[in-house]
Amino acid sequence: MTTTGVAARVSTVDLLGWTTEVFHALGLPPGRARASAAALCHGDLTGLTSHGLANLTRLYLPLFQDGRADPAAEPVVLTDLGAAALVDARRALGLWQATEAMDNAVDRARTHGIGLVSVRGATHFGCAGHHTALAARHGMIGLLAGNCGGQRIAPPPGGTVAMLGTNPLSVAAPAGAGHPFVLDMSTTVVPTGRIRAAARAGESIPPGWLSDVDGNPVTDPAAFDRGEAQLRWLGGDPETGGYKGFGLGLVVEVLGALVSGAGNGPSRDAYSGDRGRDDDIGYAAIAIAPGALRHGKSFQRQSAEVFGALLDCPSTSESGVRYPGWHEGERAASHLRDGVPIPPALHAELNEVAELLGIGRL
Amino acid sequence: MTTTGVAARVSTVDLLGWTTEVFHALGLPPGRARASAAALCHGDLTGLTSHGLANLTRLYLPLFQDGRADPAAEPVVLTDLGAAALVDARRALGLWQATEAMDNAVDRARTHGIGLVSVRGATHFGCAGHHTALAARHGMIGLLAGNCGGQRIAPPPGGTVAMLGTNPLSVAAPAGAGHPFVLDMSTTVVPTGRIRAAARAGESIPPGWLSDVDGNPVTDPAAFDRGEAQLRWLGGDPETGGYKGFGLGLVVEVLGALVSGAGNGPSRDAYSGDRGRDDDIGYAAIAIAPGALRHGKSFQRQSAEVFGALLDCPSTSESGVRYPGWHEGERAASHLRDGVPIPPALHAELNEVAELLGIGRL
Numbered sequence: 001m002t003t004t005g006v007a008a009r010v011s012t013v014d015l016l017g018w019t020t021e022v023f024h025a026l027g028l029p030p031g032r033a034r035a036s037a038a039a040l041c042h043g044d045l046t047g048l049t050s051h052g053l054a055n056l057t058r059l060y061l062p063l064f065q066d067g068r069a070d071p072a073a074e075p076v077v078l079t080d081l082g083a084a085a086l087v088d089a090r091r092a093l094g095l096w097q098a099t100e101a102m103d104n105a106v107d108r109a110r111t112h113g114i115g116l117v118s119v120r121g122a123t124h125f126g127c128a129g130h131h132t133a134l135a136a137r138h139g140m141i142g143l144l145a146g147n148c149g150g151q152r153i154a155p156p157p158g159g160t161v162a163m164l165g166t167n168p169l170s171v172a173a174p175a176g177a178g179h180p181f182v183l184d185m186s187t188t189v190v191p192t193g194r195i196r197a198a199a200r201a202g203e204s205i206p207p208g209w210l211s212d213v214d215g216n217p218v219t220d221p222a223a224f225d226r227g228e229a230q231l232r233w234l235g236g237d238p239e240t241g242g243y244k245g246f247g248l249g250l251v252v253e254v255l256g257a258l259v260s261g262a263g264n265g266p267s268r269d270a271y272s273g274d275r276g277r278d279d280d281i282g283y284a285a286i287a288i289a290p291g292a293l294r295h296g297k298s299f300q301r302q303s304a305e306v307f308g309a310l311l312d313c314p315s316t317s318e319s320g321v322r323y324p325g326w327h328e329g330e331r332a333a334s335h336l337r338d339g340v341p342i343p344p345a346l347h348a349e350l351n352e353v354a355e356l357l358g359i360g361r362l
Numbered sequence: 363m364t365t366t367g368v369a370a371r372v373s374t375v376d377l378l379g380w381t382t383e384v385f386h387a388l389g390l391p392p393g394r395a396r397a398s399a400a401a402l403c404h405g406d407l408t409g410l411t412s413h414g415l416a417n418l419t420r421l422y423l424p425l426f427q428d429g430r431a432d433p434a435a436e437p438v439v440l441t442d443l444g445a446a447a448l449v450d451a452r453r454a455l456g457l458w459q460a461t462e463a464m465d466n467a468v469d470r471a472r473t474h475g476i477g478l479v480s481v482r483g484a485t486h487f488g489c490a491g492h493h494t495a496l497a498a499r500h501g502m503i504g505l506l507a508g509n510c511g512g513q514r515i516a517p518p519p520g521g522t523v524a525m526l527g528t529n530p531l532s533v534a535a536p537a538g539a540g541h542p543f544v545l546d547m548s549t550t551v552v553p554t555g556r557i558r559a560a561a562r563a564g565e566s567i568p569p570g571w572l573s574d575v576d577g578n579p580v581t582d583p584a585a586f587d588r589g590e591a592q593l594r595w596l597g598g599d600p601e602t603g604g605y606k607g608f609g610l611g612l613v614v615e616v617l618g619a620l621v622s623g624a625g626n627g628p629s630r631d632a633y634s635g636d637r638g639r640d641d642d643i644g645y646a647a648i649a650i651a652p653g654a655l656r657h658g659k660s661f662q663r664q665s666a667e668v669f670g671a672l673l674d675c676p677s678t679s680e681s682g683v684r685y686p687g688w689h690e691g692e693r694a695a696s697h698l699r700d701g702v703p704i705p706p707a708l709h710a711e712l713n714e715v716a717e718l719l720g721i722g723r724l
Binding site: 118247324 | 440441443447475503519525545551552568575576596597598602619620622633652654655660661664665672681685
């Protein structure tokens with residue numbers, strides 16, 4: 001309850017309950033408020049704090065205030081082909097709506113082996129890995145690829161104006177008895193949240209995240225919002241695969257925006273330096289059910305073998321070999337036991353929200 | 363016909379015709395021989411020569427000689443759920459069989475919006491982008507993710523033994539009137555072919571492709587086959603996204619091997635340094651039909667806008683901004699006009715194959 005000192009520890013149950021109240025107070029029906037809370041708190045639970053409750057005042061409250069997200073929206077199914085469907089989310093809050101889309105893809109995959117829910121008119125869905133991990137819990141593979149609507153953040157290699165968003169991509173799969181495999185990545189080297197967090201903290205960033213217009217490394221994170229540095233693609237320079245990162249960003253744009261007809265980043269409007277806005281986001285939620293195609297038990301055995309062999313891999317480092325999703329799973333387990341650390345400044349900020357909405361303090 | 367001097371120019375028709383004869387002489391029925399020739403010559407036509415006819419004597423002839431590929435194999439459909447199917451390729455030559463799988467996924471997507479053909483027991487399919495580009499020609503998005511069977515080439519971050527193959531991933535999509543978008547990438551920084559080509563040519567390689575066991579850059583490509591250097595993942599060091607490249611390699615392993623039940627790289631057998639073999643390859647061929655979900659014309663218009671805006675993007679470089687697949691499309695067009703350059707040493711090598719098989723010279 002103080003703004004300085006050590007982080008408060010809040011139980012997972014209390015954190016989810018309080019955040020559900022927030023979304024309910026904002027006008028979401030109870031089930032959707034609960035799903036939204038689970039998606040937002042996923043960031044705090046797993047240690048991906050740049051996508052957690054810190055985004056409540058920075059991102060989600062303004063979305064509702066500006067009418068860019070509609071708490072009462074009812075998404076509409078525009079096309080239903082059994083295995084695949086096209087949905088207009090109509091500005092529904094992405095935090096719950098992406099969970100619903102992934103659940104729906106899982107249902108389709110159970111019957112058809114693969115399921116696709118293609119969504120336009122969407123808003124921010126938080127951590128992509130929260131939604132894909134749901135598919136893994138059903139013994140399936142989940143894939144979520146979402147563009148940033150009309151928002152443009154990073155230029156193509158050789159280009160001088162931003163054309164694409166950070167275009168996140170997540171794939172999750174069961175990994176035997178261990179934490180599920182969850183890859184959750186921006187197709188740029190890092191998401192913008194990492195740059196801005198460093199700028200707020202007054203820290204420099206490693207070479208390779210930003211470059212100036214001539215391609216030289218920039219280590220001052222504040223240069224990004226001053227318009228003096230460009231965010232780089234995964235792979236970095238052309239000879240180490242920068243075109244692959246750019247290509248993966250385009251894959252997400254194709255799967256997210258072109259399949260659904262959502263807003264797209266690359267446009268001639270960009271030539272004037274217009275960076276667009278992250279409205280009309282498009283994404284693809286895909287589930288694949290190995291258990292429908294082959295014997296489910298043998299799939300589980302093989303995935304346990306693959307991920308188990310990786311965890312026990314001979315290593316030069318004391319922390320050993322881990323796969324994406326493992327550390328997040330460990331953190332969630334320890335936070336469930338010991339409470340979720342909420343830094344004092346964030347705690348104060350959230351209690352201001354509580355006061356504003358007339359709900360109890362966290 | 364000489365082994366020194368300038369490259370011969372062979373017409374595309376002659377090159378495809380001659381290569382078809384090769385595969386026919388090796389025991390493939392005419393249609394399959396033709397599809398195999400198209401897939402193999404794709405490398406030479408588009409300039410991806412490390413995956414072209416140079417692989418005939420290095421890779422495909424030995425596969426048949428050792429009985430690791432079966433020219434007379436009849437793949438079997440093990441499960442058919444309409445939108446998705448599981449196929450055992452039974453060591454059929456991947457060059458034609460991956461084309462057939464992608465064509466089949468396209469047919470499924472036409473009805474169901476999305477189609478998946480999951481394949482086990484497969485062999486080398488050449489350039490992944492050749493097969494995904496077929497889907498783009500049908501106005502669809504094609505995705506091909508194939509592991510390397512039981513072969514292990516690159517260690518996980520922090521690991522001391524190889525666990526995964528170079529695990530290629532390709533996605534293609536129509537791009538309006540221009541060449542289709544075709545991303546075709548290894549999930550390691552480069553495929554092993556690029557390392558070995560540099561070693562054969564006695565050239566050094568850029569820092570970032572190989573590292574020693576302590577993580578220091580290695581620029582001598584021959585160190586790789588001496589076992590003194592490790593191939594790195596896309597993204598390089600941890601702070602510039604090396605875990606993402608490793609994660610993408612795992613995504614390909616999951617989609618390729620775990621969905622189908624093919625051979626997998628990560629295994630406790632690897633701890634002794636056993637690098638396995640690229641038998642029982644698994645891959646997923648996925649097609650998505652935007653035209654079945656939304657109005658086909660509006661999809662085409664939007665993809666023309668997106669890729670057209672990228673091609674005209676303001677640029678600092680004289681060659682401008684290009685998307686993956688564009689240069690390959692240009693090269694194929696110019697080779698169609700002027701003939702495909704076949705270097706003297708390769709030409710001689712191919713004519714030795716002709717003599718061996720009792721067919722006409724190239």
